[in-house]
Amino acid sequence: MKEPVVTDSTCLIGLERIGHLDILPTLFAPILVPTEVQHEFGTLLPWLTVETPTDQALVAALKILVDDSEAEAIALAHEQGRRNYPG
Secondary structure, rough: EEEEEEHHHHHHHHHOOOOOOOHHHHHHHEEEEOOOHHHHHHHOOOOEEOOOOOOOHHHHHOOOOOOHHHHHHHHHHHHHHHHHOOO
């Protein structure tokens, strides 16, 4: 069984540059990216699922420390963690 994952554009761009984007869908499913990461990466791949984080207050707070796409990725990962590991 594959694990779900949230990725940011750094991972996507790095793997694309070395010709190994195929690693992600081999290891993970679903692979989620927030809308800002999708805009930054620019290519919509069939195995990427674009999802907007719902906690916009968390996104705004994170933007103080990191850029917009990283803030959305962190917030989305936090939300996914809460869905997959209730408690």
